[in-house]
Amino acid sequence: MLFRTRALALGAALALLPAPATHAASSTRTLTLSQALSRAVASHPGLAAADREIGAASGRGVQSGAFPNPELSFELDNAFGSKEKRNLDAAETTLQISQLFELGGKRGARMAAAAAEIDAARWDRGATRLQVLAETAEAFARTLGAQRRVVELENQVEDLDRLTPLLQRRVEAGASSSAEIARGRLATETTRVELAKGRAAFQAARRELSVLIGERAPSFATVGGDLARIGAPPSFDVLMARARQNPQLTRFTAVKAQRRALLAQAQAQAIPDVTAGVGWRHYREDRSNAVMASLSVPLPAFDRNRGGVIEATETLAKTDAERAAAERALTVMVGRAYDALRGAYDEARLTRASVLPVAREAYEAVRSGYAEGRYSLLELLEARAALSEATLKEIDALVSFHATLASLEGLTGSALVLSRRAQ
Template sequence: MLFRTRALALGVAIALLPAPATHAKSASRTLTLSQALSRAVASSPSLAAADREIGAASGRAMQSAVFPNPELAFELDNAFGSRSKRNLDAAETTIQISQLFELGGKRDARMAVAAAEGDAARWERAATRLQVLAEAAEAFARTLGAQRRVAELEDQVDDLDRLTPLLQRRVEAGASSSAEISRGRLATETTRVELAKARAAFQSARRELAVLIGETAPSFAAVGGDLSRIGAPPSFDGLMARALQTPQLTRFTAVMAQRRALLAAARAKAVPDITAGVAWRRYEEDRSNAALVSLSVPLPLFDRNEGGVIEAQQTLAKTDAERAASRNALTVLVGRAYEALRGSYEEARLTRGNVLPVAREAYDSIRSGYAEGRYTLLELLEARAALSEASLKEIDALVSFHASLASLEGLTGSALVLSRRDK
């Protein structure tokens, strides 16, 4: 039997379904996974920064298309001198307008760079979004696991408390010594200590989750979900194929385009631009007018932007190496999360199917036998501790499973189809 985990917010999903929370005082104070993910996306500073970068890139794209401004110049010559050049009698007044004409495809190259920067910013934003969702899902799984751990230890304390009347009756009947009451009380208080630690861990996890969803203090009393849903992961090759299509790697297409455009811009910079001007000149001496035309171009004798071209070439050449390094790092991360998922799945499945039933059966048998005097208190407490340890191990395995699942779905950018073989 196959089941598909719930797709949440464009790709990241985990098998944690909304369910009534053990410690919720009201439904409105129970946080579900879908709520946590939507709030994490809405409040993420990293995504806000990525959105601003996209906005900045759009501004650069707009600016890259504009032409250079024309220049207006005013010149007054042969004025306020001596003798014949006194005051403005022989002055020459010139008003000139000039325009720079970019050659070598500089404007097109500049526009290509800006467009590629915008694409790269959007890919980076998509990668950041997957990371935000994965981190929130992992934090939710850890919080849900801490909450369930508290519930398990509370059940254990209640169970041990229920032993006290039974111990008292055995002591009164002379079947046990009064030391057994102290021994039972010690086991109960030791469990209470573990419960206090578990509650503190839950509060810490709750605060960490609150920060990820944009809250300075948790507004929720509990989280609602179902840790028990597990399944065998698909093949590693299939997951790796998906991971290679995620923004972590596909963004290098935009990076490559951006660096090619930068190289074209560096080469175009070596081509001199032309400045053309038209002027009107007034001669006060004979009150005549004349027109002037100017044309100027820099001589590329010293600066041909050779260093800039080399820099752009090397930056472009290192893109393949950066892509290969990112692919290797992604392969390691996917492999690590995949093995953690497989290991925690097997641990949870075997604990649930083999260890817990045996531990529960042994405890129930010894508990009923203890009331009849067939077992000692030590055997009863050991059986109860074994049952509790098995339950807590299952919880730890389930938390590891869902945290690894969230990590994998963040790395692959899609929900995983799990083979349901845990029943």
Template sequence: MCVRSRALALAVALALLPASALHAAPPARTLTLSQALNRAVAASPGLTAADREIRAAAGRGLQSTARPNPELAFEVDNAFGSRSKRNLDAAETTLQISQLFELGGKRGARIAAASAEIDAARWDRAATRLQVLAETAEVFARAAGAQRRVAELEDQVADLDRLTPLLQKRVDAGASSGAEISRGRLATEIARVELGKAKAGFLSARRELAVLIGEATPSFARVGGDIRRIGAPPAFDRLLGRALENPQITRFTAVKAQRRALLAAAQAKAVPDITAGVGWRHYREDKSNAAVVSLSVPLPLFDRNQGGIYEAQETVAKTDAERNVARNGLIILVGRAYESLRASYDEARLLRANVLPVAREAYESIRTGYGEGRYTLLELLDAQAALSEASLREIDALIAFHSTLASLEGLTGTALVLSTKDKP
């Protein structure tokens, strides 16, 4: 999955980076998507926890190979009693070492369960890594969109500011009333309010991105990339096939192997183990010695671990149901994300191809005509507002496109190859 994760990071980076940025160093204090992804992976506490869990599972795997320790026993019999056994004169001293021998494949099942647990932990780590990449790319897209919104509103405010001399000139010439200056100032101040909100939104997204890359406060002033680069997504069936290879689904293979091994261990537990011992006994009364040999086997009359076996069987059977739950949920999420991606792509494309050119042409025409006295200020402001609304709607669609793209790539676990026919 490392190869797919690198492909995901590269593809999303290429989707947002302009062509010139692929061969040029980023400006100072500008964070690129590839930098954000790399730093997010390095700083993610979720991945740190996943790495620790893999090591913990490896420790349990090491422990699973250990054999039972031998037991050393020391006994004193026929001592501290009465009459001839009052002291230690008739004492019998025994020193014995015993060893438990596991039967029924207990050790092998224990090792198999621990090995499968390590595999499951690694799949969980791969799924977590995809989530980190997708979340970081999504937040980066929102930050890039908020940055673009700020630039758009700054242009709008600057454009309105440039109207002031023209308004004053018309008033001085008697072509307009002084109320038009107040109306123009009102439109400018409203645009400044929207600009302030947009800046606050960018600061919020920048701070969120900083947290994801491990910074308490953002060390970057801007994010790099061109959010206007979009492309048609591939067919849904192809995405769905890739989604079913997501670590969130494939991990159940390791989970089922682990649970089968636990079932084997539960079944092996029903087989009694043997404890064998050998020792030395000393008879103080006549100063003689003798060997001691012992062999003990539990009789499985009452406890044959029936409940443990039944529990393990049901746990194994539950794995398929859990996998189907995860599979159905993933299909639903991929379907929603895909339709959202298609909708935002179509909206951005239509706005760019049909709405924005018309709105821009209308505004330029009315602006020119206003200077010639053919249009009123209200008509000019309406045209400017329509152009601004169309531009901001395109930005919203672009943010939705790239955010959904990041989510979809996280769900499918692979990079999406988009059509390059759509140019900014």
């Protein structure tokens, strides 16, 4: 099935964030993206409901092909009357079996509508699966980014802690005042506050991810992945060509087939069905028997199902408009996601190529010069803050890139091949 193939391809494409090598003992504590995706698909209640809907549609498909049941009737005439018709002396008993024969292709139209309904339910499940994969990948990227922020802030705290002995030596040598120790401690404690906020944000993201993969409480301590891998996305036209194959749009093929069959079914209702019967009659008065036959056809004098035909015609006609509206909405979402992805890619690439090297070089120069007395503590702290800000800015851009990439792959329903220029 096409939607299933695309969903599997999406899951493979989102492995853009590979897990680092870990020891077997700790592998159960580190969640990889592929593990998160498989658990999310296996546990999501929306997919379970979609599977049940396919089963229900299949049941309706089986029922649509059933023939009307034959009807068995028994009649007793000329009994329990007066005079010679007292009791059962002159009774006539009839046993008859009748069968309704549907005309006008009613059964075929009913079966076609049921088959199209099954296809539509399968496409709906495919769309739901893509959404689950995209939401899980986005949550994974946010969790990985929050984890990376914690590591960066921990490094910043350690770096500032290492300044304390150097400050102490400078004060003892008379090169700095004791107020610089308090200033350095203030910078360290401020960073510790940011670290506490970062850890809380990581725990919140971790808990959200655990809910998406069907866990009441997180069973993993960390997530494993390479947040730094990025690449230039394909053109917008390429993305839109793929988005038009999204199950949200392709399902309208099955919907249109279903509504066309419902129209044929409504038109067939104007053709009356025939009920034929054959029976056996016994005359108690002279103890004779006879065969009887019946044929009945309703006369379509008043009800030719015109209202039903009008309804089915209008419902079929609005399918194209519904698809056009869905495609327009999808175009807006793809365009918005594409622009966000391009912006995040450019921001991450430029920050990595230009801002971070300069900030790192400036900090190393000021730190080396501070030890030699050429820079003040304020200049050192400003250089360290600039480096931390650039690093955190890159992390935010990378998180935005991967979260938007997951959303865009969910909209297009396929893997995106990225340029390796910025890997």
